[in-house]
Amino acid sequence: MPQPLHELPQEDRVYRMRHSAAHIMAEAVLELFPGAKFAIGPPIEHGFYYDFELSRPLTPEDLGAIDERMRATIAADHPFVHREVDKEEARRLFADQPFKLELIDGIEVDQMSLYEHGEFTDLCEGPHVERTGQVGAFKLASVAGAYWRGDEHKPMLQRIYGLLFEKKKELKAHLAMMEEAEKRDHRRLGRELELFTTHELIGAGLPLWLPKGATVRRLLEEFITELERQAGYSHVYTPHIAKKDLYELSGHWDHFKDDMFPVMELEHEEMVLRPMNCPHHILIYASKLRSYRDLPIRLAEMGTMYRNERSGVVGGLSRVRAMTLNDAHIFCTPEQVKAEFSNVMRLVEEAYDTLGITEYSYQLSLRDPANTEKYAPDDAMWEMAEPMLREAMTELDLPFTEAIGEAAFYGPKLDIQLRDTMGREETFSTVQIDFHLPNQFDISYIGEDGAEHRPVIIHRGVISTMERMMAYLIEHYAGAFPLWLAPVQAIVIPIADRHIEYAQKVIDDLQAAGLRVELDDRGERMQAKIRDAQLQKIPYMLIVGDREQEADAVAVRQRDGANLGALPLFQVIDRLKDEVTTKC
RNA sequence: GCCGGCGUAGCUCAGUCUGGUAGAGCAGUCGAUUCGUAAUCGACAGGUCAAGGGUUCGAUUCCCUUCGCUGGCUCCA
Numbered sequence: 001m002p003q004p005l006h007e008l009p010q011e012d013r014v015y016r017m018r019h020s021a022a023h024i025m026a027e028a029v030l031e032l033f034p035g036a037k038f039a040i041g042p043p044i045e046h047g048f049y050y051d052f053e054l055s056r057p058l059t060p061e062d063l064g065a066i067d068e069r070m071r072a073t074i075a076a077d078h079p080f081v082h083r084e085v086d087k088e089e090a091r092r093l094f095a096d097q098p099f100k101l102e103l104i105d106g107i108e109v110d111q112m113s114l115y116e117h118g119e120f121t122d123l124c125e126g127p128h129v130e131r132t133g134q135v136g137a138f139k140l141a142s143v144a145g146a147y148w149r150g151d152e153h154k155p156m157l158q159r160i161y162g163l164l165f166e167k168k169k170e171l172k173a174h175l176a177m178m179e180e181a182e183k184r185d186h187r188r189l190g191r192e193l194e195l196f197t198t199h200e201l202i203g204a205g206l207p208l209w210l211p212k213g214a215t216v217r218r219l220l221e222e223f224i225t226e227l228e229r230q231a232g233y234s235h236v237y238t239p240h241i242a243k244k245d246l247y248e249l250s251g252h253w254d255h256f257k258d259d260m261f262p263v264m265e266l267e268h269e270e271m272v273l274r275p276m277n278c279p280h281h282i283l284i285y286a287s288k289l290r291s292y293r294d295l296p297i298r299l300a301e302m303g304t305m306y307r308n309e310r311s312g313v314v315g316g317l318s319r320v321r322a323m324t325l326n327d328a329h330i331f332c333t334p335e336q337v338k339a340e341f342s343n344v345m346r347l348v349e350e351a352y353d354t355l356g357i358t359e360y361s362y363q364l365s366l367r368d369p370a371n372t373e374k375y376a377p378d379d380a381m382w383e384m385a386e387p388m389l390r391e392a393m394t395e396l397d398l399p400f401t402e403a404i405g406e407a408a409f410y411g412p413k414l415d416i417q418l419r420d421t422m423g424r425e426e427t428f429s430t431v432q433i434d435f436h437l438p439n440q441f442d443i444s445y446i447g448e449d450g451a452e453h454r455p456v457i458i459h460r461g462v463i464s465t466m467e468r469m470m471a472y473l474i475e476h477y478a479g480a481f482p483l484w485l486a487p488v489q490a491i492v493i494p495i496a497d498r499h500i501e502y503a504q505k506v507i508d509d510l511q512a513a514g515l516r517v518e519l520d521d522r523g524e525r526m527q528a529k530i531r532d533a534q535l536q537k538i539p540y541m542l543i544v545g546d547r548e549q550e551a552d553a554v555a556v557r558q559r560d561g562a563n564l565g566a567l568p569l570f571q572v573i574d575r576l577k578d579e580v581t582t583k584c
Numbered sequence: 585g586c587c588g589g590c591g592u593a594g595c596u597c598a599g600u601c602u603g604g605u606a607g608a609g610c611a612g613u614c615g616a617u618u619c620g621u622a623a624u625c626g627a628c629a630g631g632u633c634a635a636g637g638g639u640u641c642g643a644u645u646c647c648c649u650u651c652g653c654u655g656g657c658u659c660c661a
Contacts, residue, residue, distance in 0.1 A: 057587075057588060058588075059588085059589090060588090060589075141655095142588090142589095142655060142656075143587090143588060143589090143655085143656085144587070144588065144655060144656030144657070145586060145587025145588060145655095145656065145657055146587080146656070146657045146658090147586080147587090147657055147658065150657075150658070151658080152585080152586070152657075152658045152659085156586060156587050156657075157587085157657095158587070158588080159587090159656070159657080161655090161656080187653095187654095191594095191595075192595085198652090198653090200634080200635095200651070200652055200653095203652095204651090204652070204653090258659095259659085259660080305661095307660080307661085309659080309660075310585045310586090310658080310659065310660095311585065312585060312586070312587095312656090312657085312658085312659095313585090313658085313659065313660075315653080315654075318661090319660075319661085320661095323661065325661065327661095406660095415661090426660085426661075427660075427661055428661075429661095430661070461661065464661055465661050467661085468661055469661095493621090495618080495619065495620060496618040496619060497618060498618075499618095523616095523617080523618080524619095524623090524624085525617090525618085525619050525620095525623085525624060526618095526619065526620060526621070527619085527620085527621070527622065527623070527624090528622085528623055528624080529621095529622095530621055530622055530623095531621095531622035531623055532622085532623085533622090534622055535622080541621080543620070543621070545619095545620060546620095547620085555620080555621080557621055561621090561622085563621060
């Protein structure tokens with residue numbers, strides 16, 4: 001006897017509701033589009049989807065009609081009935097459903113599990129709710145294209161996404177949360193706060209950093225560069241282009257060509273924009289004879305590179321075609337790999353801690369053994385590098401998941417994943433163990449024994465690309481950067497024109513103390529100036545009127561609305577400088 | 585790259601379905617106001633309706649192409 005729905009844990013109940021709603025939606029689509037072919041429809045985070053092949057594209061208006069049919073099914077409160085048939089029977093039942101037939105052929109056992117409600121039957125493992133009336137609160141969200149079985153060489157189907165929660169209140173809360181998330185979308189705040197912009201004439205994925213955004217970026221770069229300097233890195237500069245031959249040697253041309261901009265023909269050579277910085281750094285390593293005493297050598301650079309991302313994926317700052325990576329390559333002996341790896345992880349933790357990044361996950365990105373042509377062909381290398389990373393993570397006692405097929409072409413990676421406000425996951429930090437490129441470039445060091453040895457390269461990016469980190473931080477702080485990162489740290493607001501002279505003196509003192517300040521000397525009322533400063537998310541508003549002028553003071557209002565009242569100017573300067581130093 | 589959706593002033597959006605060359609708020613400029621913790625008042629200015637082509641007596645509106653933005657899919661820092 002199955003357990004009644006209400007006795008199940010909440011997680012299981014919602015899972016069943018989402019799964020069942022997908023069936024109900026498929027039924028509605030089949031009714032409205034006779035002859036529709038349906039593929040798969042699983043529950044997902046926050047809801048469900050179902051993929052269909054239809055005679056015409058779905059419009060947002062179709063969603064209304066589908067929604068209505070679904071509600072009728074829910075009101076009818078049909079029971080979900082489970083039964084099992086053999087393959088032959090299943091093939092007969094789904095004779096006009098090619099996707100289902102393909103699924104049936106792919107199942108090992110002969111027992112086919114079916115779920116029915118009303119007139120609708122689906123090939124499905126379950127489990128489901130008991131009756132259609134139990135599916136909870138849902139809303140059809142969007143239509144999208146999706147490849148059959150996630151393979152871009154297979155036909156593209158139409159996917160309908162739905163949101164579903166057990167209670168209406170939860171659905172409403174989720175919708176409100178999404179609305180809030182939209183307000184912190186870095187593309188929107190980037191425009192409102194004048195951080196970056198784009199222009200058609202420059203091109204997709206090629207953002208322009210405005211003065212305020214550039215200030216934040218420069219501070220980030222200075223921050224990480226200083227951390228690296230303390231951690232024993234040497235910073236270098238290298239050009240953004242090189243001969244194509246360089247990338248033929250490295251293997252990029254073979255494995256990464258599709259992501260590179262087309263070749264530029266010069267008189268006698270072919271040049272390319274670099275898609276990665278490693279070859280340049282390797283040639284710096286190779287520029288002189290190295291001794292084991294020199295290792296590890298840690299070469300770092302804000303490395304700007306160019307990738308010909310497919311047009312459908314670029315957008316905002318998080319996916320661009322010109323990007324600057326907080327890059328470094330550590331050349332070390334095999335014995336030093338683990339220690340260097342844990343040093344990098346410590347650096348990541350320290351950087352994240354200061355930037356206020358607390359939610360992230362570790363992903364061990366491995367090659368896909370079933371698809372080895374995507375990767376450097378040296379099996380022995382992979383068999384050595386992958387366990388090395390796994391062991392290092394275990395020794396550091398850090399939890400991680402493993403992702404098959406996510407490795408770089410030259411080696412496995414440890415990726416650190418963050419989620420944006422809309423819940424999309426992206427790689428930020430990455431640490432890669434590379435035994436491949438040292439061979440390609442035939443680099444070496446002289447060991448204690450006087451013989452040549454092959455170094456290992458650790459590729460690592462700590463705070464990702466400036467673009468992606470900026471996108472993350474804008475959303476993370478909702479544009480309200482902590483004082484040390486704020487492009488404008490304080491704005492001085494004179495109440496009337498007769499206070500401008502004193503306000504200018506306040507500005508001078510603040511600037512002399514190294515603070516980034518602005519003067520609002522517009523002929524507006526103080527309230528309007530406060531409102532504008534508030535919308536610009538400036539951390540401190542320093543208001544000066546007769547009383548402050550008299551006392552060599554400023555009235556301090558914080559971005560969160562707190563009014564600290566009049567304080568002596570020198571005291572405010574100390575307070576701000578202190579807050580900048582502690583980066584909190 | 586693929587499947588949808590969208591592109592009207594710097595920004596947010598009316599108007600497009602039912603073709604007759606555009607309107608608001610905010611921002612901007614100018615003037616008045618000189619004000620005590622989230623929007624002072626008034627005037628002015630601002631648009632080859634993304635670009636190109638087609639249909640039409642006539643296209644912002646209908647059709648096609650390109651570009652850009654956007655939600656997904658695939659791919660990735």
